[in-house]
Amino acid sequence: QEVPLKYGAQYTGKRTDEAMNKWRGNRFGQFIHWGLYAIPGGVWNGKTYNYAAEFLKSSAKIPTSTWDSLMYQFNPVKFNARQWAKMAKQMGARYMTITTKHHEGFCLWPSQYTDFNIGNTPYKKDILKELVEAYNAEGIDVNFYYSVLDWHHPDWRYDIKSPEDSVAFRRFLQFASGQLRELATNYPTVKAFWFDGTWDNSIKKNGWWTLEVEQMLKKIRPGAVVNSRLRADDFGKRHIDSNGKLMGDYESGYERRLPNPVKDVQVTRWDWEACMTVPENQWGYHKDWSVSHVKSPLELLEMLVHTTSMGGNFLLNFGPAGDGSIRAEEQHIARTIGAWMQQNGQVIYDCDYAGWEKQDWGYFTKPRTGNIVNMVVFNIPVNGLLKVKVPAGTKISKATLAGKNVKVEEIAKDQFFIHLPQQAYKMPPVIVLEAVGGAKTNAQYQ
Numbered sequence: 001q002e003v004p005l006k007y008g009a010q011y012t013g014k015r016t017d018e019a020m021n022k023w024r025g026n027r028f029g030q031f032i033h034w035g036l037y038a039i040p041g042g043v044w045n046g047k048t049y050n051y052a053a054e055f056l057k058s059s060a061k062i063p064t065s066t067w068d069s070l071m072y073q074f075n076p077v078k079f080n081a082r083q084w085a086k087m088a089k090q091m092g093a094r095y096m097t098i099t100t101k102h103h104e105g106f107c108l109w110p111s112q113y114t115d116f117n118i119g120n121t122p123y124k125k126d127i128l129k130e131l132v133e134a135y136n137a138e139g140i141d142v143n144f145y146y147s148v149l150d151w152h153h154p155d156w157r158y159d160i161k162s163p164e165d166s167v168a169f170r171r172f173l174q175f176a177s178g179q180l181r182e183l184a185t186n187y188p189t190v191k192a193f194w195f196d197g198t199w200d201n202s203i204k205k206n207g208w209w210t211l212e213v214e215q216m217l218k219k220i221r222p223g224a225v226v227n228s229r230l231r232a233d234d235f236g237k238r239h240i241d242s243n244g245k246l247m248g249d250y251e252s253g254y255e256r257r258l259p260n261p262v263k264d265v266q267v268t269r270w271d272w273e274a275c276m277t278v279p280e281n282q283w284g285y286h287k288d289w290s291v292s293h294v295k296s297p298l299e300l301l302e303m304l305v306h307t308t309s310m311g312g313n314f315l316l317n318f319g320p321a322g323d324g325s326i327r328a329e330e331q332h333i334a335r336t337i338g339a340w341m342q343q344n345g346q347v348i349y350d351c352d353y354a355g356w357e358k359q360d361w362g363y364f365t366k367p368r369t370g371n372i373v374n375m376v377v378f379n380i381p382v383n384g385l386l387k388v389k390v391p392a393g394t395k396i397s398k399a400t401l402a403g404k405n406v407k408v409e410e411i412a413k414d415q416f417f418i419h420l421p422q423q424a425y426k427m428p429p430v431i432v433l434e435a436v437g438g439a440k441t442n443a444q445y446q
């Protein structure tokens with residue numbers, strides 16, 4: 001029995017319009033966290049704080065006035081938007097999501113709604129405009145991350161506990177709406193909005209505003225894509241409304257974690273995106289990455305393939321330094337993943353969940369059209385035989401690795417061994433199967 005909702009999901013199922021098909025087909029994005037937090041980089045008064053560098057203000061208990069004066073030091077002399085965009089292009093990113101404003105409240109664009117913005121820094125110029133133009137020139141779509149939570153704004157409230165809170169927070173919501181309106185209006189090529197900082201009771205109690213924002217953005221920018229994290233319904237339910245329906249255009253709950261390819265196949269029924277840090281938990285620039293595990297290019301590449309294999313987008317984070325430089329580890333990641341994407345991007349872009357049973361050697365992806373199923377092999381079996389279980393009645397007519405045929409051996413009903421050429425593999429090999437007939441998917445894997 002459905003409950004009537006005014007601010008719940010606006011539609012069900014995947015959007016199939018051109019703008020959403022492009023968003024979905026992009027598959028691989030570059031997240032960029034850049035703000036005042038990049039200046040101290042996790043170190044304050046000579047002390048290193050291991051928690052996420054973009055949280056240094058709270059970790060080091062820095063007064064707002066002290067933190068906000070970092071604005072007068074923001075002068076990224078090594079910043080070169082075209083260089084960043086070229087690196088992202090080489091990595092194989094099809095979209096980029098930039099923190100227009102993070103929880104600190106500092107705006108990378110000259111907002112008319114607050115002085116706490118790039119225009120009042122020594123750098124002065126509109127960084128957001130430079131990035132949008134440079135990335136678009138490389139053919140990369142640009143999306144805007146926007147934190148509703150704002151540590152700088154006096155009218156922000158974590159909860160609404162008094163009439164004064166209500167009055168103040170209503171002013172705050174008008175401020176945020178104004179900022180979002182100027183972002184959608186002044187940067188007309190923006191393709192999507194990535195909302196964050198919406199978990200507090202103050203937002204849960206104002207679900208109406210979250211729908212109003214989604215509708216406003218789509219009115220100004222038809223086709224715009226909005227994440228589920230923005231949305232709260234009439235009862236404060238977030239992401240999924242009180243009738244179990246996904247709000248927004250895609251599910252954005254996977255932060256620094258991925259759905260399990262066996263237990264979580266339900267995610268293949270809707271659009272979703274996972275965002276990922278290179279260290280264990282650093283989004284903004286941190287001076288000392290030795291304090292936690294730093295993921296290798298191969299670990300991150302496997303996450304990209306894992307995500308594509310389950311019909312999701314993968315947003316890999318970069319945290320540029322306060323001077324605008326990109327650290328060596330991130331440049332190495334971009335080059336290494338980019339080299340593989342150069343050869344194998346066709347198993348990621350416009351690919352989706354194959355509906356085949358997950359096997360131990362790696363992941364299946366399926367292009368939107370044709371009878372192709374791709375195998376991306378991360379775990380080379382000792383016997384060199386890759387087991388493939390196919391939907392009932394499916395026949396594999398051909399298998400190739402780098403364009404050369406490899407042997408297909410039927411070993412049981414709907415089961416095959418694909419013979420992997422024995423060699424030292426430094427990067428994951430890709431085998432392309434031509435599969436004909438049979439059911440569309442293993443029914444139990446929907």
Ligand SMILES: C[C@@H]1N[C@@H](c2cn(-c3ccccc3)nn2)[C@H](O)[C@@H]1O
Pocket residue numbers: 033052054196197255275283
């Ligand atoms: C996308 C990521 N979301 C921001 C975040 C994460 N968190 C958080 C806070 C407490 C527990 C778990 C997550 N708060 N803000 C991070 O700073 C980054 O922007």
